[in-house]
Amino acid sequence: MHDNISHKKALCITFSVLFIVATVVFFVARDSSRPILLGVALNLSGRGAASGQAVKEGIIVAVKELNQAGGINGRPIKVIVEDDQNSKEGVIRADKKLLRAGCPVIIGHNTSQNTIIAYPIVVKNGKILITSCSSSTVLSGKDDYFFRTSVDNALIGRAWAQLLKRRAVHSVSLLVDMSNKGFAKDLTNQIKRFFQGQVYEFLIDTKGYVDWNKTIKGLLYNSPQLIILITNPKDTAIALQKLRSFGYNRTVFATTWAQGQELFSYGGNCVDGLRVLTFVPPIATEAYQKINPTMKKYFQRNATTCTARGYELAMIVGDAMKRCNSQASEPACIKEKLLSGCYKILSDTIRFDQFGDIIRPIYEIEAQKGKFVVNRRIL
Amino acid sequence: MSDLPSISKKISKYTWIIGVFSCLAVLFVTIDSEIGLLKRQAAIEISRIYDAAKMEVEKFFFNDQGLISYLKKQALEQAPQNYIKWIGDNLRKADPGQHFSILDERYRVAYVSDPKDKQFIGLDFSNLGFIKAKQLVSGVHQSFFTSRSVITVCYPLKKGLLLIDKDIEELTRRLKDIPRPSIDGSQIFILSKEGTVVYHPNMTLVRTRENLLSRMEDCNGPDSYGFYTMSYDHARYWCMKKGFSRPKSWYFYAAIPEKEIIPYLWYHMWPIVMTIFAIFMAIVFFVDFIIAYGISEPLKKLSSWLLKQDPMNPELQADQCPVKTYNKELHDIVESVKKMLETIKEKNSEILKRDELFRTVIEYAADWAYWLDEAGSFKYNSMKCLEITGYSPEEFQKDPKLLTKIIHDDDRPIFEQHLDSVVGNKPHKNMEFRIITKDGRIRWISHNCNKIFDSSGSFLGIRGSNLDITEQKLASEELSKIEKLESLGVVAGGIAHDFNNLLTAILGNISLAKMEADPSSNLYKRLEASEKASIRAQNLTQQLLTFAKGGSPVKRPSSLKRIILETAEFALKGSNVACRFDFDKDLWLVEVDPGQISQVLHNLILNADQAMPEGGIIKIEARNMRVQKDSSGVVPPGDYVVITVQDCGKGIPAELLPKIFDPYFTTKEQGSGLGLAVCFSIIRKHGGFITVDSVVGKGSSFSVYLPALQKPMTIQEEDDDLSVDTSRGKSILIMDDDPNVLQLLTESLRYLGHETETATDGKEALAKYRQALENGRPFDAVIMDLTIPGGMGGKEALTRLLELDPRAKVIVSSGYSKDDTITNYKRYGFCASLPKPYKLEILNSVLLNVFSD
Ligand SMILES: Nc1ncnc2c1ncn2[C@@H]1O[C@H](COP(=O)(O)OP(=O)(O)OP(=O)(O)O)[C@@H](O)[C@H]1O
Ligand SMILES: [Mg+2]
DSSP states (O other), X not given: OHHXXXXXXXXXXXXXXXXXXXXXXXXXXXXXXXXXXXXXXXXXXXXXXXXXXHHHHHHHHHHHHHHHTTTBXXXXXXXXXXXXXXXXXXXXXXXHHHHHHTOSEEEOOSSHHHHHHHHHHHHHTTOEEEESSOOOGGGTTOOSSEEESSOOHHHHHHXXXXXHHHTTOOEEEEEEEGGGHHHHHHHHHHHXXXXXXXXXXXXEOTTSOOOHHHHHHHHHHTOOSEEEEESOHHHHHHXXXXXXXXXXXXXXXXXXXXXXXXHHHHHGGGGTTOEEEESSOXXXXXXXXXXXXXXXXXXSSOOOHHHHHHHHHHHHHHHHHHHTGGGTTOHXXXXXXXXXXXXXXXXXXXXXXXXXXXXXXXXXXEEETTEEEEEEEOO | OOOOOOHHHHHHHHHHHHHHHHHHHHHHHHHHHHHHHHHHHHHHHHHHHHHHHHHHHHHHHHTTHHHHHHHHHHHTTSOGGGHHHHHHHHXXXXXXXXXXXEEOTTSBEEEXXXXXXXXXXXXBOTTOHHHHTTOSEEEEEEOTTTOSEEEEXXXXXXXXXXXXEEEHHHHHHHGGGSOOOSSTTOEEEEEOTTSBEEEOSOHHHHHTTOBSGGGEEEEEOOOTTSEEEEEEXXXXXXXXXXXXXXTTTOEEEEEEEHHHHHHHHHHHHHHXXXXXXXXXXXXXXXXXXXXXXXXXXXXXXXXXXXXXXXXXXXXXXXXXXXXXXXXXXHHHHHHHHHHHHHHHHHHHHHHHHHHHHHHHHHHHSSSEEEEEOTTSSEEXXXXXXXXXXXXXXXXXXXXXXXXXXXBOTTTHHHHHHHHHHHHTTOOOOOEEEXXXXXXXXXEEEEEEEEEEEOTTOOEXXXXXEEXXXXXXXXXXXXXXXXXXXXXXXXXXXXXXXXXXXXXXXXXXXXXXXXXXXXXXXXXHHHHHHHHHHHHHXXXXXXXXXXXXXXXXXXXXXXXXXXXXXXXXXXXXXXXXXXEEEEEOTTOXXXXXXXXXXXXHHHHHHHHHHHHOTTOEEEEEEEEXXXXXXXXXXXXXXXXXXXXXXXXXXXXXXXXXXXXXXSTTOOOSSSOOSOHHHHHHHHHHHTTOEEEEEEETTTEEEEEEEEEBOXXXXXXXXXXXXXXXXXXXXXEEEEEOSOHHHHHHHHHHHHHTTOEEEEESSHHHHHHHHHHHHXXXXXXXXXXXXXXXXXXXXXXXXXXXXXXXXXXXXXXXXXXXXXXXXXXXXXXXXXXXXXXXXXXXXXXHHHHHHHHHO
């Protein structure tokens, strides 16, 4: 009988120990399997949503790769995507929603204008806002939670000035899409700042109705030596077709903004010969090929530059989070690691300066038969 | 009781385990089949939904097909340059809400449905993916014109391409009312070839052209019902996937969340589950009941009844078994058990009877019998022990050591030695020892014991029996004392007899010498002193002679009171000790020799006096006492008059008590040690007893038990005064073997004026008597000594003499004054007795008596 009791006692103890161990393991496991949230706010349904779509796909591919490789120290990354609808209200709504969800990092947006709107909301909330598409100088030189993998317009402005100077251009016409005022107008100002020659700017707002014939006429009115289109891919394509139809055969330049699939889709044959001053080199490099199998698998198409930019950005964030170890959800830590990191992502080795701005080379690339090739490196 | 689990509990436990497991198994099978059923039903339902959705989708995307074919046909009749415009215009007219554009052969925009878009006419769309790939239905993309999520359906024209943008938000609205699978949370959606949402109830996903396929993970299946399992946003779903034939490679999905399935199943199944559960419970209870009622309960009853049965109990009643059985096996068991019990009962009563018999024999035996087992504790102990020792068998049971503890300290070593030899198989005999009873008395025990073995020779213990022999022991002690005294008496008597004769001669001569001496002279005084000393010596011899055969008392009914009073007064003359008397009124009469009893009392009182040299009080009591049958002690039952002489002197030490009655035992310097011996002897001869009680320092008390007469008799108060008128001139024949005595008597008789003739034995006496008779001068009296060594004794001589002359007056004379012939002389034919040694006055009075008759 005695034996029986001690037996029961032993059983009880074993069970309680097992229970405690199981509970601890459960909580630890739950903690380690608790996903790290990554907010993504992009234009997915507004005008020019195709680029946003591509960036998003790049991010998703990157996150899938990160998670397959074990996540952030065992914790998976969960992507929450919000559509900013390319409108002020949309941006505010999307970011607030992501902040509410508790994302320590928000990747967004895909225009400088939207990023400028998002900036105060996100950064003041102590969360990291990181973008691949915003070059506005408004956001430069601030030691805060804002990061970007796109180059500051000041730098681009300087590159433009250099390019124009080398080409011995003294008058230039700019097509400025004020729907992305934060980028387009800012860049215009920077070009004006560094370029000594005549600058004609022609403002449009693609969010509203654009009379393209009038626009092109206006653009050509001063017979500029060089035309720079500060527009999105689709509108760049339209502008190019229209310029051709107006008999304009000279070299046309565009910005990184124009680097998107729609440029080729809607540009027809007119895209050939378009030159782009950009920090995003063509995707033909070996590094880009790496993403393609995954892209094909999930999205049944190849990577584009936008995809690459999304991919690159997510990889950088993931890397910083990984280096935070247990503080992978802490914006402060992520910031610190982002600043201290050095990334060889797709083509170049890049790093952030103290203000979270990127330092990377700038190329002149040219569209040939439906794709870009590098002409030269400018900066 | 062992700790084994009971059969009923065991059976019940297993019944329950089997019940629960089979219930679970049935439940499992039921649930499994129910899931199958659910899947089948869901598959049917989903198929129906799919059919509806398919119809709706086809209608949505291809409803204008007829119209367009018609327009295409009609347009052929138009001028070629008007072809596109005609189609466009008519299409706009026929379906004003439709957004479309028409491309020319080189895929430049030639016509737009919305006039606002006219500025785009001429744009080159040849690089558009779906146009390049010549797909008739595009993927989901953002409309060039409206920036909305659309699917472009292409209709090749004779010249150019008609592109109709189908706003998929509109499709979502259209499919809104399509039924959903009935399980809560279920969703249906349609994905394009690329996996992009074509239709989804969540409009945001539609608007943002979400690629849902990329978010579905861990796809498995399909199972036999066509269901896949997959996870989406960290939730698991059952998913059914059905392809469209048009647009090709589109898929219809129906997803049922797994977490809703169990509640759904439960909602639909709980009555079944409950019913199954209830049925199983009922079955288990029923089986349990059957087993309990049919097997375990009767078994339990039987076992508990059997446990309660004491086979030693003669009241055992086998037919009172409470078990009712309804099955054969149990019935047989119960019957055989009953039979067995019946047999046991019979045997038991036999055994009990026998046991009773033996017990009776043992318990009624005088022996205290017991049986010690191997360990030394009592296996059996007869009740007799209580009677003998005062300790009950229970006390012995409690403390087996008691057996040796009660033994007298002096006897314990020999008892232990005895026990050792019994245990050690050494030769041993029965033994006797003393025990001290619970109330402190000493009992004599005759003990015998031996080891016992069973038939197989194994040791069973020691059996012993103790017999209380205290009475025999006392009696034999008494007897040996008496024997001792009697043998001593013979010796002493022999000596005293001779001594007495000598004293008679001395005393007689002194008496004669005194007569001749001048009473005032010194000589006379010397003679008187000699006479006194001689008388003292005579007294002593008299005492000694009491032991001798001739000392039997001359009994007659007497008043003890007088004897006591006189003796005490005489004995304590000149003593500083006072006497207090206490007599019962109407003391019973006793038949005693007053002289002897007086002597006894005299001795006792003297001893008492001597025990109190400082003086004190002697208490003398005489009481009637009836000794009861059962009173243990020396004194047998009967009526007695008890005389107690009690002093408050120094007392007698316990170790001396057994010796004080021994002759010559004395602690006094001047003592002879004969006082008590004589008392004892006298009292025994009276058929009485003498006991003593003494406490050292407090005093002693001697009790004399004299048997009382059965019928009271009137006492003839004796008149001891003798008239000293002696007739003179008689002729007397004296016969004695001692010449000194002869001479003394001759001279004494001559002094008294008689003539004497002497004879030394009976022969001579007879011859002389005959001769005197023949001479005509017969003797007037004959004085005969009773014992004449070697010659004819007094008794024989008397008979011959009385034959010769029946009128002969023969006086018997003997030193043994206690001899029966002396005391009861008349019975023997003597006419008087004359105790030796003779005093002249006594001789004279005896003769006077004889001659006065
Ligand atoms: N009443 C008594 N008190 C004390 N001791 C007694 C008493 N009676 C007898 N004895 C003891 O018993 C002994 C024997 O007594 P017993 O009468 O036979 O002899 P005795 O008195 O010594 O001598 P004697 O022959 O003169 O009587 C005494 O010596 C005495 O020790
Ligand atoms: Mg005495």
